Amino acid sequence: MRKPFLLTLLALALATAAPLRAQDPEASDAAKRPMPVGPLRRDWEAARDLHSAANPAQIRVTHMDLDLKADFAKRILEGSVRVSLKKADENLTTLLLDTRELEIQSVEAGTGGKAWTKAEFQLNAATPFLGAALQITVPKGADQVRIAYRTSPAASGLQWLSPAQTAGKKQPFMFSQSQAIHARSWVPCQDSPAVRVTFTARIRTPKGLRAVMGAKNPPPGPKLGDYRFTMEKPIPSYLLALAIGDLDFRALGKRTGVYAEPSMLAKSAKELTDTERMVAAAEKLYGPYAWGRYDLLVLPPSFPFGGMENPRLTFATPTILAGDKSLVSLVAHELAHSWSGNLVTNATWRDFWLNEGFTTYVERRIVEALYGRERADMEAVLGYNSLQGELKSFAARDQVLHIDLAGRDPDDGMTDIPYEKGCLFLRSLEETFGRPAFDAWLKGWFQRGAFTSRTTADLEQDLTDTLFKANPDKAATVHLAEWIKAPGLPDGAPRPESKAFAAVDGLAKTWSGGEGRADALPGKTWSTQEWLRFLDALPADLSLDRMKELDRAFGLTERGNAEIAHRWLLLAVRHRYEAAYPRLERYLVAIGRRKLIKPLYEELAKTPEGKLMAIDIYRKARPGYHPIAQASLDPILGWKP
Numbered sequence: 001m002r003k004p005f006l007l008t009l010l011a012l013a014l015a016t017a018a019p020l021r022a023q024d025p026e027a028s029d030a031a032k033r034p035m036p037v038g039p040l041r042r043d044w045e046a047a048r049d050l051h052s053a054a055n056p057a058q059i060r061v062t063h064m065d066l067d068l069k070a071d072f073a074k075r076i077l078e079g080s081v082r083v084s085l086k087k088a089d090e091n092l093t094t095l096l097l098d099t100r101e102l103e104i105q106s107v108e109a110g111t112g113g114k115a116w117t118k119a120e121f122q123l124n125a126a127t128p129f130l131g132a133a134l135q136i137t138v139p140k141g142a143d144q145v146r147i148a149y150r151t152s153p154a155a156s157g158l159q160w161l162s163p164a165q166t167a168g169k170k171q172p173f174m175f176s177q178s179q180a181i182h183a184r185s186w187v188p189c190q191d192s193p194a195v196r197v198t199f200t201a202r203i204r205t206p207k208g209l210r211a212v213m214g215a216k217n218p219p220p221g222p223k224l225g226d227y228r229f230t231m232e233k234p235i236p237s238y239l240l241a242l243a244i245g246d247l248d249f250r251a252l253g254k255r256t257g258v259y260a261e262p263s264m265l266a267k268s269a270k271e272l273t274d275t276e277r278m279v280a281a282a283e284k285l286y287g288p289y290a291w292g293r294y295d296l297l298v299l300p301p302s303f304p305f306g307g308m309e310n311p312r313l314t315f316a317t318p319t320i321l322a323g324d325k326s327l328v329s330l331v332a333h334e335l336a337h338s339w340s341g342n343l344v345t346n347a348t349w350r351d352f353w354l355n356e357g358f359t360t361y362v363e364r365r366i367v368e369a370l371y372g373r374e375r376a377d378m379e380a381v382l383g384y385n386s387l388q389g390e391l392k393s394f395a396a397r398d399q400v401l402h403i404d405l406a407g408r409d410p411d412d413g414m415t416d417i418p419y420e421k422g423c424l425f426l427r428s429l430e431e432t433f434g435r436p437a438f439d440a441w442l443k444g445w446f447q448r449g450a451f452t453s454r455t456t457a458d459l460e461q462d463l464t465d466t467l468f469k470a471n472p473d474k475a476a477t478v479h480l481a482e483w484i485k486a487p488g489l490p491d492g493a494p495r496p497e498s499k500a501f502a503a504v505d506g507l508a509k510t511w512s513g514g515e516g517r518a519d520a521l522p523g524k525t526w527s528t529q530e531w532l533r534f535l536d537a538l539p540a541d542l543s544l545d546r547m548k549e550l551d552r553a554f555g556l557t558e559r560g561n562a563e564i565a566h567r568w569l570l571l572a573v574r575h576r577y578e579a580a581y582p583r584l585e586r587y588l589v590a591i592g593r594r595k596l597i598k599p600l601y602e603e604l605a606k607t608p609e610g611k612l613m614a615i616d617i618y619r620k621a622r623p624g625y626h627p628i629a630q631a632s633l634d635p636i637l638g639w640k641p
C-alpha cells in the first residue's frame with residue numbers, strides 16, 4: 001500500500017484501549033487440543049497472528065469459490081463462499097473464520113463438492129475492530145464448507161459510491177480495500193497474512209457495469225453483468241480485491257493495461273505509458289514477474305490510499321495523474337509489491353515492515369533505473385524528512401520496525417516507520433555489503449520465500465545464513481537488533497542527499513529572506529519533487545505578501561498536481577492565506593486520499609476558527625470519503641457519526 005498516514009496521538013489512545021478477548025484462538029476448544037505434529041507446526045507458532053481468530057494450525061482454508069451479487073440499492077454483496085479445507089488431523093472438527101458485520105444465513109459442509117448437509121455454527125461476540133469469529137463444526141470426512149451470507153452496508157472493506165461521486169456521474173461504483181483486516185467485512189475467511197488461498201469468483205452486477213478483481217480477469221467484452229475470475233497463485237486475504245463500475249480497458253503493453261471510467265481512460269493511459277518498462281526494470285533486478293499480467297485500475301478520487309498492490313491489478317488513486325508522470329513512483333511502489341509483499345508476505349501485521357520497507361527500497365531502485373539517480377535521491381530525501389517528522393512526534397514504542405500491536409488495530413502501524421525506516425535499513429545493508437552482494441541477497445530472499453509468509457525472525461535467520469555468513473567482517477558492523485527492535489535510528493544510519501535540493505534550499509532561504517522577486521525563481525523548470533522541497537523549506541514566519549507573490553508568479557492555488565496543491569494549501573492554512581480557501585474546500589471535497597487530506601484537517605483544527613471551517617467543509621465532504629478515511633478524520637474534528 002502507498003502511503004502511510006500520520007499517526008495521531010488520539011488514534012493511538014483510542015486503539016490502545018481495545019482489549020483482545022474472544023478472538024484469541026487459545027480460547028477455543030479446538031486450540032486446547034495438542035498442536036498437530038508435522039511440517040506446519042513450527043511455521044504457525046512463529047507466525048501467531050493476534051489480529052485473527054482463525055485456527056489455521058488445526059484446520060486451514062486452502063481455496064475459496066466466491067459467488068456474489070452486488071446490490072447497489074441496498075449497498076451489499078450477497079451470495080456464498082465455498083471454502084476447501086486442509087485438516088492437520090482428521091479428528092479436528094472446529095473451523096474458525098474471521099467475520100466483521102456479516103449476516104450469516106446458512107452453513108453447510110460437504111465432501112468432494114457433494115453430499116452437502118447443514119453444519120452447526122455460531123457467531124461469537126464481536127470485538128472492536130477485529131469483528132466476530134465464526135465457529136463452524138466440520139463433520140469428520142468433510143473437506144468443504146459453504147457459507148451463505150450478506151455484507152453490511154457499513155462494511156469497512158467496501159465503499160459504495162453514488163453516480164455523483166464518480167467521474168462519469170451516470171453509474172454507481174463500488175470498490176474493496178481489504179488491507180489490513182477488512183477482507184473479513186466482505187468474505188468470511190481466515191483473515192491472516194500467514195494464510196494463503198487460491199480462489200475463483202463469479203460476480204454478478206447490474207448490466208452496464210463491469211466487475212474487475214485482483215485475479216485473472218475475463219477479456220474486457222461488453223458489460224453484461226456476469227463475470228468470472230480465477231486466481232491460481234495462493235494469496236493472503238488482504239489482497240482479495242473487487243471493484244465494480246462503468247469501467248473500460250486500454251492496453252499499455254503486451255502484459256500491461258489500465259481500467260478506468262471512460263472519461264478518465266485516455267488521461268490515465270497517457271500518464272501510465274512507462275508501466276511496461278517498469279515491469280521490465282523490476283524483473284532485471286529481482287527476477288521474473290510471477291503473476292502473469294500487470295494491470296492498473298484508476299479509481300474515483302475517494303479511494304483513501306495512494307495505491308493498493310492487489311495482485312495482477314493495482315488499485316490506484318487518480319491523484320497520481322499529474323500530467324507529467326512526476327507522481328508515477330506510486331506505480332513503481334505497487335509494482336514492487338509483486339515481489340515484496342505479494343510474493344514474500346509479512347506473516348503478521350507486526351512484520352508489516354517486511355512488506356513496506358522492502359517495497360519502498362525496491363520502488364526507489366525502479367525509479368532510479370527508469371528516471372535516474374537524481375530523481376530517486378530526491379524521493380529518498382523527501383521520505384527521510386517525513387520519517388524525521390514522525391520520529392520526533394511518536395512515542396518510542398511506535399518507532400520500532402518490529403512493532404508491538406497487541407490490542408491495537410493493525411492500521412495504526414501504517415506509518416512512515418515500516419516504510420522509510422525499513423527502507424533505510426536495507427539501504428544501510430546495501431552500503432555495508434556493496435550493491436552487487438546486496439542485490440544478489442535480495443533477489444535470493446524473494447526466490448527463497450516465494451509464495452510464503454515470513455516473520456521478522458525469518459529475515460534475521462536468512463541474513464545470518466546467507467549475506468552475513470559470506471561476509472563476516474562486514475556483518476560484524478551491522479547493528480541488526482538495534483535496527484529491528486530499538487526506537488529511533490542507529491548511529492551511522494544512511495542519510496540520503498540530493499544535489500538538486502541543496503540548490504532549492506538555498507533559493508528558499510534567500511527568497512524568503514527578502515532577496516529577489518518570486519517570478520525570478522526558476523520554478524517553471526522545477527520538477528514536482530523540487531517544488532515539494534521548496535514549499536517544505538519555507539520558514540514558519542513567511543509573510544502574507546510573499547505568499548501572494550509566489551501564488552501570482554506560479555499559480556499555486558490552482559495547481560492540478562495534487563501533491564503540490566497539498567503542500568501549498570497546508571501553507572495557506574498555516575499563514576491564513578484566505579485567497580486559497582475556496583480551492584481548499586474544493587480540494588477537500590473532491591479528494592479522499594487520506595495522506596493528502598488528513599494533515600489539512602489537522603492544520604485547520606489547530607485554531608478555533610479553523611476548526612469551525614474544517615467542520616463546515618467536512619459536513620459536505622464526509623459522505624464522499626471512504627469509511628477508513630472517515631474513521632481517521634472523525635476524532636480530529638470531534639465528529640459523532
Ligand SMILES: [Zn+2]
Nearest residue numbers: 001002356359
Ligand atoms: Zn506499499
